[in-house]
Amino acid sequence: MSLLQKASFPSPASIVPNAEGLAKISFIGTRAFLLEAPGPFDLPNQRRIWALSRALEAHEQVAEIVPGMTNLLVILKETPDDPDTVIHQLQEKWQRAQGIDLAGRHIEIAVTYGGEHATDLPALCELSGLSDREVVRIHHEGTYRVFALGSAPGFGYLHGLDPRIHMPRKTVPSLKMARGCVTIGGMQTGVAVLTGPNGWNSIGFAEVQMFDPLAAAPAVMAPGDTVRFRPERIEL
Amino acid sequence: MSRRDRATSASAIGDFSDPALISTLTAWLGASGASELEISTKDGRALKIVLNPGASPVDVREAAPDVTAPRPEGRVLKAPLAGVFRDRHPGAPNVSSLAGEGTSLEPGAVAGFVEIGPILLPVIAREAAVVAKVHARAGELIGYGDPILTMEHAQ
């Protein structure tokens, strides 16, 4: 007998298609279920994710909930006997989830725009057709919401970036981007929390400590927080 | 006088039908002076061993391996507990027997194993000696105190 010849590919039939307002629900391994909201990457959708997150966090079968960008990873305590039941429960809860707004804090971050850390500002100017001054002004005039934390300890994905300065992630990441770089990744912005490889585009620098593992609340940002960038210096 | 020992496991215990395990438990029971042992699991399985009330519980103790007094005619390594004798580690099936006849063993060398369910106990040479005779066959169920090897002092 060879396991390798048992190649009946299980069709992910239980994965609900993204249609009629249904969420797409798929597996990551045995205990994790990824629910992806249909529709745009926007605040109303994210508010429903926050509501779903709230509805699930006290559920006895749930070990961990990881909100993402208009999606939610639900990690169960145990591998379910019947994944379809889990999928139906999640779908039902998604349908019932009314958007909630999280009462977040207001966070202001002082930024040095331009300068030695703004390695990708020229490329963004070229892509957008804007001058460096305009890019900086558009960025610091925005008001951003923390949609979710992830990727690195305390890193907040910020939504609300003006479409004029959207810039795709790099295909080849910068190998050693400094902690504190103010970056743009696609339609999101954020502040790098670790020095290391980073695929986002840096346009400035902020002297901030976004994470302290020994603190009672290790992450400074939380979903729902409002973030503004204050141009402390502009070095162009 | 009867003493009962009871153990309850949080989850499944091993295979109760494993003769090695039962034999181990029986030997333990006798040696500890208890007359009855009951093990039950949360999933409802239970094992109860009752020693024959007429039997002397110290019989087993008398068969304990003599590991301290060397005998002039050679020394017998005995099974530390009941189980299945392994002449090599089960994780290394391709190596040869650890202690075939004629093998010289250093003090502390492992001459084989007694496998009790998923646990392995070593059979240890206490002094430098040569294996004169192998009594236990690999894969054979042996009782507590059964001879495994006879060792002779190296010339």
Place this chain on the structure above:
Amino acid sequence: MIEIVETGPLNTVQDMGRPGYRNIGVTACGAMDPLALEIGNILLGNPEGAAVIEVQTFPFRLLFTKRGAFAVTGADCRAKLDGVALAPWWAGEAEPGQVLELFPPLRDARAYVSLSGGVDVAPVMGSRSTSLRGSFGGLGGRVLAVGDSIATGAVQPAAVPKGGFGAVPPAVALKDVFPVGENGELVIRALPAGEHDLFGADAERFWSQPWKISARSDRTGYRLSGDPIHPVEVVEMRSHGVVPGVIQVPPAGEPIVQMSDANTAGGYPKIAGIIEADLWRMGQARIGSTLRFVPATHAEAKGIEKALATYVDDIRQTARLVGKALAAMA
């Protein structure tokens, strides 16, 4: 109490990890082979999640500065205590001044040294695991270095019989549950993930071809080499949470398997996710070795989990009974 006498570059303190903080971007970390960690601790009578030393670069030598029991599990690294060979998956007792040595394993990748009482470093966010990326946890958030002194917790009452004892390795005890492929390759079971069908015919090639673990693999993840696979259309993914075992396919088409130190979020199309009960075997996979993915279901995964749990329970119960029996007869 022990002291590191010799170590390679990437050996760390690990426990079962710090799950529960992915929602603030904190990787769980933890032992790459949690089964080996668990069994080492069981043999010593430690709490089963006690912190241990994960050794993935060899040779590794440590000196016991106090008497104490230890266990070496995971990859068979031909361990020796003061020059006397120890069997794999073994627990023994060391006297002060004795040196435990681990040599490069011939099979498997990582060995685990458990110490009676567990490695005692300050827990950070509920775990003693080292987060190298975050520079916290373990011993100062860093890899072990020669000269490091490592404290142990309260020593457990003698759980290890004189002369030591061991466990039948899982590769032997569970050989029917964790089969090896016809050409000796690792067989890893996985469930199709969100973008599986997006790979069209290439999805079938993902399952049918052997993949080689490339040199660019570590505790963060394994990059696989093979015939690249591509989705039929490029989709813009939104960042989402991931767990170890997720198999993502970056644009170049060669999959990446995220492991213990993985980023908490991902955005590449994911073709499959390894069942949790097979992750310990991934954690023991060596660079340059070959593996094959086999599609599984939740029900199959559940069966494998059950077999694993029974094996661990068996060791837990039998180790205790054997210890008592030997003590009674001593």
